[in-house]
Amino acid sequence: MSTFFGMETMRRAVNTNQTAIQTVGNNVANAKTPGYTRQRVNLQATGGYPATGVWTQPAMNGRIGSGVQVTGIERIRDQLLDRQYRAEAHVEGAAFIQYKILERMEGLYNEAPSDTTTSRLSDQFDSFWNGWKELASGKESQAVLLEQGKAVTDAFTHLQRSFQTEMNMLETEAELTTAKVNQILEQLHETNKDIRAAESSGQVPNELYDAQDKLLDQLSSLVPIQVSRSPNPQEHAAAGAEGPYKVELKLGGSETITLVDATEEAPQLLTLQEGMQWTVGDSNQPFTYNGAGGGELVGLQKAHERVGQELEEIKALAQTFAKEVNQIYAFAYSEQGGFGQEFFTIHLDDAGAFSHISVNSELSNNPKALATARFNEEGIKPEYKDEFAEKWAAWENDKDNEEAFRDLLAFLNEADHFVGGKMIVEGDVDVAKEISRLEDSAAIMGKYRDMMGKLGVETKSQRDQTEASNARLANTESNRMSISGVSLDEEMTLLIQFQHAYNAAARTMTAMDEMLDQIINRLGVVGR
16 A cells, blocks of 8 residues: 555545535526526545455455545436426417417407496497487487497407507517527527537536527427437547437427437528418428417417407408498488498408498588488389389398399389389488397397407416416426526535535645654654
């Protein structure tokens, strides 16, 4: 046994505890660093003396310990909790986006009970029906009624523009989110390269693993991913090396698309196509996700589809509203144009599809021209009653039959078909009464109530899903942090432990130094 054997043992102890103290200090320094995983020094006793072998026969029973050594510095992380977190993150991401959009749609309708708001579409409907009731009661309120009609059309137009704006905003947000996904994929690819280089030189780059896991957490909320480590370790890799990540896009079931490979191959980036669809890499075929959740990208896609559906429904309601009123008002006699006049004008776009509605400009410019008297059905001459009944039945059985409607109006506009040419009864207000009764129409008010009910139920359901997913995600994150997070109390305990071990090793080394000094400088000098 070497004379300096004990000194070497204590030297190892001092170095080992110094490394442990430095690791504790690094944990304390990064206690609030996002994505940091606490690290632990793995200690192992070094081989005893004498060593085993043919030429090393023991000189005593047992072996003398030779100290301690650091076998590695590892991250304290649970991969199962990481997988659970990422599996839930994309569900929460999709649910939150959809809930946020549904909540914004509710805000646009603004149909929540309120004593101060009168700009809601339901309020405009009520004012419009009441206007016809007042006109039916004999009040000269034509100008007021026309303004109330304009308020309804403005409310419809505002909702249509607002929903279209929401769709445009979602498309812009999808572009930004796609760019964010691609940026993360490129960063993961670069991190994989750095990890391969570090591991090839025998290092264990814990800080690169942390950066990689942080990026994966961010990516998992944007798209559904499946993550696996490279099964082939790098040449000269240390025992604790984790390897680069392979990242795949989950499409539902077992079907996946590789986004980032664990090799040098460039990442497969996402491209946003028309219609809120995405392609991967060089493929021209948009992928379809068929599972729950889907991340923010799929959430944006579903939200865009839902807003588009709401836009079409509000357009259909506006068109139905205008047609229902116009069909009744067409039987009101106007001195300027007879029967067949419109109260609302239905505008079409360049493609011939419905655009918006407005109050007939001729009525807006001349409120006194607003008619309320219905055609004099009792005054139709006997010889024309069968013809009238036939034309009326043809339209009544199919009110979307424009030809039958125009044919009926043409019949009514012939004064010769009425006794004495009296096409209306003076002072009649039946048209006003009939239009006011539309407030009970299932096609208008019933449809609108159904739309509000459906939106309310969807919003509540999506809010419940979001809150439930948030709770699961927070619970998983709490479990992760209880393992991977830095506890200052625990680190202070370890610091004291390693500090005392360091001091004891140093003090032992000092004692051994004094013993060696006694042997070297004082032994054999007695009697000189």
